[in-house]
Amino acid sequence: MQKSREDRQAAAPDYHVDRQVGFFLRQANQRHVAIFTNAIGDKLTTTQWSALSKLKEIQPCSQNQLGRETAMDVATIKGVVDRLVKRGFVATAPDRNDGRRVVLSLTEEGLAVIAANVGAALVATEGTLAPLTSGERMMFLELLQKIC
């Protein structure tokens, strides 16, 4: 039987935001970002790091494709790439086969900054998962992936 609107309102007193998944997800993400920011040396954000790392795997590729691979909106990936270009980590070039596309690739500096920070990135991952045992980490990662 479907709950009526009144039933739900009656249940309101029992509602606690700070027991909802969304509340925890936001905080967990915040904590990870803080840990990452602290661990990384070259003033790179988590999203910039995602873009750089993924670009290394799939370069050369278009901007939108990089966005898709890193779960970033077209508007978001644009800003991220712009900042990485400005800092000299990413290079852009027109696509000869497709006049719409901008081809992205890593520069020498981009490759260098990745190499210099992989360690810190792993430390950040470790720090985020620190409160969990080895078994808990595996379980948690598995469940977390399911709700992505």
Added chain:
Amino acid sequence: MQKSREDRQAAAPDYHVDRQVGFFLRQANQRHVAIFTNAIGDKLTTTQWSALSKLKEIQPCSQNQLGRETAMDVATIKGVVDRLVKRGFVATAPDRNDGRRVVLSLTEEGLAVIAANVGAALVATEGTLAPLTSGERMMFLELLQKIC
């Protein structure tokens, strides 16, 4: 023995951003926000909802206190509260005992909008956890809380 910088660089090829907790946490949060936005009727964001719900529990309280209770920066909570005030959901008043503080409280409209959306908030929580079984949900929430 401490890993040298070279060792870490050598390990770089095995590194995959899309297998790190941070990558999943960001995406899971994004998915939840999308589900919540879709479920809610009155154009409320997840953070606005957190502020409203928490305020109902602890009102009257100062702006910074509400921020602390909802894990929001002083600058962040200011923006959130400003928007809620502008929409008539939250009222502000000077604190008689403390000249620095602004006392926040819910208006009638604020209480009404909470009552009208508790159901949708629960639906959003349900939707976010939908890929998990009942047992998995309990386990996941427990582990998630540990890394907040």
Added chain:
DNA sequence: TAAAATTCATTCGTGTACAAATGAATATGA
């Protein structure tokens, strides 16, 4: 092939998120 649909990149507007700095008010301690 011509029209319709899709894709790419860009721009605008709104809303978190946080570091850092500021000034006013209150609390603390010597």
Added chain:
DNA sequence: TCATATTCATTTGTACACGAATGAATTTTA
């Protein structure tokens, strides 16, 4: 009590995050 420290709220600047709109280029399909 008076100087120091803390707290509160605000402001500035930078960086995601996404909906929505735009125009150019490409693909699909009728």
